[in-house]
Amino acid sequence: MPSRKTETWSHGAVMQDSGLTHFALWAPDAFSVGLQVADGESLPMLAGNDGWFTLEHKCAAGTAYRFDIDGEMAVPDPASRAQQDDVHSASLVVDPLAYSWQNTSWLGRPWSQAVIYELHVGALGGYAGVESHLARLAALGVTAIELMPIAEFPGERNWGYDGVLPYAPEASYGTPEQLKHLIDCAHGHGLMVILDVVYNHFGPDGNYLGRYAKGFFRHDKKTPWGDAIDFRRDEVRSFFIDNAAMWLLEYRFDGLRFDAVHAIQDPTFLQEMATTLREQVGADRHVWLMLENEHNQAHLLEQGYDAQWNDDGHNVLHALLTGEDEAYYADFSEQSTEKLARCLSQGFIYQGDTNQKGESRGEPSGHLPPTAFVLFLQNHDQIGNRAMGERLSLLCSEPALRAATALLLLSPMIPMLFMGDEWAADEPFLFFTDHHGELAEAVREGRRAEFAAFDAFANEATRAKIPDPNAASTFEASRPDFAEFQFRQDGAWVQLYRQLLALRRDEIVPRLDGAQSLGAQVLADKAVTAKWRMGDGSVLRIDLNLSEATVPAHLQTEHLLFDSRPQNDTTTVLNQGLPAFTALVSLIPAGDSETAV
Template identity: 40%
Template sequence: MPVGAQLLEGGRIRFRLWAPLAERVEVSLEEPGGTVHLPMEAREAGWYELSTDRARVGDLYRYRIDGVGEFPDPASRYNPLGVHGPSQLLDPGQFVWNDRNWRGRPWEEAVLYELHVGAFTPQGTFAAVRGRLDYLRELGVTAIQLLPVAAFAGAHNWGYDGVLPFAPAASYGHPDELKDLIQTAHHKGLMVLLDLACHYFGPEGNYLHLYAPAFFATDATGLAGRSIDAANPVVREFIIHNALYWLAEFHFDGLRLNAALLQEQAGQPDLLEALAHAVREGPGRERHCHLLLGHDRRAARYIHWHDHSVPRRYEAVWNDTAQQAVQEVLIGAGVAAVDRPLERLGACLSRGITAGGPDSLLPSAFVTFLQDHACIGNRALGERLHQLVSPRPLGAMVATTLLAPMPPALFMGEEFAATQPFLYFCDFNPDLIKKIAINRRKSFAHLPGFRTPKARARIPDPTHPATFARCQLDWNSVNHSPHADWLDFYRRLLAVRHRQITTRLAGMHEEAVQFTLPGEHGLSIRWTLGDDSVLTLLGNYGDLPLAGLQRPEGVVLWAEPGEAEHALNQGQLPPWSVVWLLRAAG
């Protein structure tokens, strides 16, 4: 790492910090007899450096700027006392990896499971997630995607307000416990990906802006936090090494990057391009390192493929357009209204993003999901989809997305219809808490049902500890109906996907997809898979029967509900039903 504290051969420690506004920088090292201040040498372009044999692994340290403030290392590997406390020197080589034979899994096998470490279990730790890995494997998941884990202010947060991008949050556990979670997942055949929120620093605990304001693109303060200046060469190097750090030092199998890193300035080198190149030439040379992007229509140019098997830059983009179309089909009024939602859904399932980019990309280039942390958390009361939709329409849509060729993603608890909401929560200092609670409730004032102060008072206070506690999954419910029934439903669908579809995806061609809209609420899509077999979806997403259908050739893989197969043989589909068929090659 070109920044932070690095253990050198012979046991010496090298400290390196970019502080262009500072005139003097020291390392404040906590020793048994008190704190000692070790001066750092000024280098070119605002860099300060010190190599010393006085510091030892396990020591706590801060940076002292101009003899006044003492701040944690912005590239700290661990801050055991929180983001306002000192950083701790670690030797990353002390953890003994035993997953050296792991090379990851091909992207076509991906079934993602997005989870928040703090809310996934009552314990809210890396170790507790590790204890649930067998459950995830038996569910049919192949890739866990962690919401951001970089250190943030307070005890709980969504993770997007991180301020120490290299340090796993101390409330989740020691960095070695995260490593143990990842290598245990590998032994069970599971990939682990990380949502990397490196484009933004939260509103509390960001000391970097005091001595390196050029790191950030704006002077926004208060609740807004600060966005990085991705055009600054120092910042770009910091972001690229942050990505390499999580892949190399923690053995993550991939990263999801925010579309905010997209650069459009004329003549500006492309950060996402440079990051992908560094990954492909680094850890990606020896194993699968999957790079994903958050939804953005401009992202399509990053996911072109060389030869239908090896990605040129990024494997896939999370397809918010498909998710919005699903919401509109199911409940008729999503957060962002979608015109002709069923047509839009068909286009997304056959071509991915439907406007502003290429019309033909591989289905595997788009992650499809019914709900994620943002979709649920951006609702005033944090309701999950099963709390807004009756079981039959929801079952039809689950069967649609889990068997489609695009990699599906689940949000934690979705598979057993968890009753716990996923609300917006945070734990900032008292000066921020009141403002955040007020702003949260004001943001829903334009919506029906929340236009009066009394109605908005029902919206949970994101800063109250009980709000976070309400979001932690209740695993005892999994053994009881209806939760056990939903879990069985998801497991059986994913078993069909792995057995009948996953092995046929490699080698697909983007042009080998057709979709039509029979009737007012019908959808028919046909994909020619990589082995030249043909996968067909026929669905009725309305409250009335759909007639006049012709049964496609092939064996029925799934009918939801069960009587839909018999009805299709008669040229019909009952309300809210889907049938999947597979015709073998030749």
């Protein structure tokens, strides 16, 4: 049996080989701290240096406990490994070795093989519910599932970004052992499992750190969620780094996606995070580290991080597909075709450029490999940040979406899907929470106020139609209708995804290592040609036309890999130009006279 000494994190309750459990709380603003166990007994904890309180006490896995702060309030453990019920309930001692892993030889998959499927655990029925989809996703061609945040949040319905106990898997989804069983089963299907983690803020309900550890926050720096977390402190850095290590080592997640790191106001923290995790995981495992970062800091992708979610790529494709130009799409609605060409050839669109607000962001990224960028047509943010949560299948034409999907799945960037994409699900994905009282009212009104500047919601009556995030019906409306999927599982969209992902597996992935851009050119409005020299010397070429008209183009059709038009579409022959709403993908062998350079 593995030794518990391999568990290196210092915060919270950690079971020891001796049969004792080590409890530790950093509470520099508390005069005294007691360990309050299930029978109501409060055991005084030893005050140590720098605000630490510790105690070793004999208790079994499953024991409920709280920390008694100055005899005034009992709080859950901020590093709780599980909660009895919700964020305000007692914490539970967890035995990290209780689960018996079946796929013990699993070491992961190379990053070049990544095809990511983002999902919301609650919308799919909890950890056990997600398990029921693993076989079909593997058969589709997905190689990794990405879970939206599962850290314990208030209530039973939430996107997960309101989490306040980052070490505790959400209790309404299942137990820690059920989460491990999901990961174990995914590995049995050859699927990696990625977790979205939030280290830039805590949610507004259930966080008590401000009472006994004010130093967790910087009152001189603000984020969209309040005071910034103070990553200058070792205790704070270790709290999050140890948490990330727990997910990778104890739960055997295969990767992490770090949410909104542009709100982490310490340039050294992310570097230390990557270095520490790589050291602790070891070189024998494939572990993926991804960023969401509005600052487009390309240098981080050379300092231990594999890739960044490429919001620039999504935004310009969305603007081209829908014609929308409000909110952040305003930065992509002008010169959209040129911006798409830059994305396909260099990764980021904004590389120090100035947006319409006069702000500059980004760093040069053209030297990075295409696999440093995660491309997507939809994700939780881009659907859910819409007032009515509409998906692209309701916002653009089917031929245009087919063409964009071909670009997504066959380009050398790493593709990501959102649950339901594969059958063009009709259900929205709305913003939902489970707050109560004044907080619920503030969230509801704040949500509606976000859209006051949009033409469609310019008056109070139209804004009142925006679904209440706290209503159970909002969550239920956001759950994919898998009864409908049963009717569509052999339909055109699922067949398209199967075909494209099989082509990616057989033709693109074996050539990805060493791939580099050969540039992209604008053919006409909404039409581009992009080319990449692949690792084996072949040239991948994608001709994309998202306009309503055929555009003049010298096409390479001898080595055509995929044509996005339905097979029965013969309205335009390719020697007349690039047809409307079409993607053509060619793979030209090394040494061929038509190298497309």
